Amino acid sequence: MSTAEETAGGEIEPWDEVTPDAARRLLVAAVEAFAERGYHATTTRDIAGRAGMSPAALYIHYKTKEELLHRISRIGHDRALDILRTAAAGDGDATLRLAEAVSSFVRWHAGRRTTARVVQYELDALGPEARAEILDLRRQVDAEVRGIIEDGVATGEFDVPDVHGTTLAVLSLCIDVARWFNVDGPRTPDEVGALYADLVLRMVGAAK
Amino acid sequence: MSTAEETAGGEIEPWDEVTPDAARRLLVAAVEAFAERGYHATTTRDIAGRAGMSPAALYIHYKTKEELLHRISRIGHDRALDILRTAAAGDGDATLRLAEAVSSFVRWHAGRRTTARVVQYELDALGPEARAEILDLRRQVDAEVRGIIEDGVATGEFDVPDVHGTTLAVLSLCIDVARWFNVDGPRTPDEVGALYADLVLRMVGAAK
């Protein structure tokens, strides 16, 4: 039996790894509040209120407001990295693996926009040690995408003069989806994923 | 004689239109503080301190902290729109005009990263009327880029199945430069501009 929560946007957020139930409700409430207003503009009273609890209850499950953000950021980055690793380890050629990596990564940023927004844009609110931990995960994310592009260049599938710069641009393009994607807009996450996969293949000069 | 200010990053910020001098110093201080910490994490005491004034002095020149953000956002969007209009109104073909639009737009986001960060990422901190005004400017930004792409499709220079989606992606790519660009990093704004112009021409299927 799943303990997934359904948010206002209709997204299914599988925060199954967070227990007990009250801690998960608080974390989901924090994700929504941080995504809507930003970390600094969100109050602990607001988070607790959304979870149907008193302000003090938050501190039973989390030491500080920052620990909530840290947990969210860690789980989110783990998930994002997992998506890219799965795509990178696929058994197609580089073109296919890059298309799959971009479309699934974008699908996550669009479909789980609430989470992705917090994960990608609230990094600066973390303290030095927590930020360093997350930055290490980001380097691994970068390495996965760069690896696929290097593979494609090696096999002659891609024509990329600046591998590092292009990797940066591809990731930047995908990540920024979390900023502009609108659940009530004209595009589904699947459609944006397909469009972006096509655009990225063009960027690396892959044959259609 | 210019009254331009030189910031810590070595960028020249021509806030000439802001007078008197004390008001401009406060505004430049606010740009730096908002860019570093975000609007909500910045205190009016910090802004005034950076400008070498007491906290109360801020309220001689601005009604509220939000008015400071509004002024910054308005001026920044005006400048960004001006850059795109100039490129769009150039006399080359669509390929040349798109390349010029992207490279100059990216150059601004990288070279004036401090300003661009505030302009692009602190929109949600504005009140409803101010936000509506800025969103209207963003629609004009979108229309300029879309116009060039439509021109290129009409002349057969570009091969773009989804003009609206591609416009969104191109702008998204450029804007996100303000998030990741590092003044101390390996690339100059000129280099990023050139790289991105090339990537965008590939995205629209333009002949090299």
Next chain:
DNA sequence: GCCGAAACTGAGCGCTCGCTTAGAACGCTC
């Protein structure tokens, strides 16, 4: 049905926030 640990609440502490006010200092006009 009793007990101790765990989960939770109501009240509120100490602090810092955005912003205000009273009055001093400055610069310009005549």
Next chain:
DNA sequence: GAGCGTTCTAAGCGAGCGCTCAGTTTCGGC
């Protein structure tokens, strides 16, 4: 050099912040 509007500061107000704590409720194990 008197008068006056402008620009600034020192002090601080009311509110809301993150977080704490004493005490109440809940609940599984026996």
